[in-house]
Amino acid sequence: MTPKPTLAVVGATGAVGSAMLQMLTHHADVWGEIRLVSSPRSAGRKAPVRGVECEILALDEDAFEGVDLALFLVPEPVAARWAPVAVAKGAVVVDTSAAFRADPDVPLVVPETNPHAARVRPRGIVASPGCTTLALIVAVGALHAEFGLAELVVTAQQAASGAGAGQAGVEALRAQLGLVAGGGDLGTHPGDVRRAIGENTGPFPGPLALNVLPWSGTPGADGASSEEERVRDETRRVLGLPGLRVAATCVRVPVITGHSVSVHARFEHPVPLGRAHEILATSPGVVLYDDPAAGDFPTPADVVGTDPTWVGRVRRSMDDDRALDLFVCADNLRKGAALNALQIAESIVTAL
Structure with a gap:
């Protein structure tokens, strides 16, 4: 049996991250390990995911080892710095910030409207539009x-x-x-x-x-x-x-x-x-x-x-x-950020 993919949630302690953790509890169980990542000041804290208390890891290169897909729920400068690092480690990135939305090599996706766009991702990144x-x-x-x-x-x-x-x-x-x-x-x-x-x-x-x-x-x-x-x-x-x-x-x-x-x-x-x-x-x-x-x-x-x-x-x-x-x-915070990103992520892993 093929193991379920590993998911990293980057920005797990923010407002959108909190919404994401709630959604992961109620959505289809398509993930194996769910790794919570945040700024170093939040490292060591714990947050509940699917009824389990998970320790929050500091955002660094090691956090992306073995990750199949990384959800970035962080401000634009953080995404611009760390999303390419996650891709280099082998992960597909779904980013909710504005860092890559205008990049022609990064598809901008709303699953109800243009789901096909997520299939071609030259930079290994898929962007989610802004909340408005x-x-x-x-x-x-x-x-x-x-x-x-x-x-x-x-x-x-x-x-x-x-x-x-x-x-x-x-x-x-x-x-x-x-x-x-x-x-x-x-x-x-x-x-x-x-x-x-x-x-x-x-x-x-x-x-x-x-x-x-x-x-x-x-x-x-x-x-x-x-x-x-x-x-x-x-x-x-x-x-x-x-x-x-x-x-x-x-x-x-x-x-x-x-x-x-x-x-x-x-x-x-x-x-x-x-x-x-x-x-x-x-x-x-x-x-x-x-x-x-x-x-x-x-x-x-x-x-x-x-x-x-x-x-x-x-x-x-x-x-x-x-x-x-x-x-x-x-x-x-939901369809305007966390939900759309999760829908993109689920569509990617189910197509793998």
Whole structure:
């Protein structure tokens, strides 16, 4: 009998790593040894995986000896440094950071949309898109397969756990909420929220509690942010539409976990509304939750801790029979990071 492959989870102690360890407990048992790897300061600690307490190893070359597949759930600089090391040791790498997403020799994969792309990996690395792209791409990709996507305009409402490597954003928002709790007049005068929070903004460019911030990432070209450019570029790569017109605005909102995206999509062919509902209701990885009159539509508070992309408010756009408006929500730590990476990894090892 062929032994089951060895899996390394790099970044096992982070926010996405914690979600990954939970998923490994509930997913199909396709792995042999599961090796937990993190920064040296976490080495020696233990974390539960499939009911067993596993010791966390320090991130070094020895950690990848005998590893068949390595999941990288770490910031971009760490992935850029260590993913090639893992490949050199014989592992296939699935990386959730932005380190390799634009590399033409690294496929960018969403298993529900372009699973075939993971088969050809010249550098031994497969990249997973960013959490905002993953929140919308499964639903949009399903519609594209039927009607041919021509143009996309999105506004992403990004949760705090999508900033500062996850935990830093969450801790900053919770600290800010503590500072403004009980301030009944806060938010009624210019600058009063900013004064109450002071310098406690964490990884955000301003106060997030009782506020929204129309900026995420670093400065890009023509006034866009790096996050907005990534949504455009990643959507084009995953759908195989290099010339797709994409306009994206990313807004950070005071939500702990769960990205939401308002989507305006225009297609090459007319889109019967009933057929659009049927496609979304039957597509893998999508839950259609769309009865506004009954109060049925997705919100971050409802979808946190779940795996699918939830879709609601599906409607005709501006009397255009080729355009739809819809609202999508997804847990940015699960489908937006850990789940997509695990799905890629499972598809690779089952094909070996």
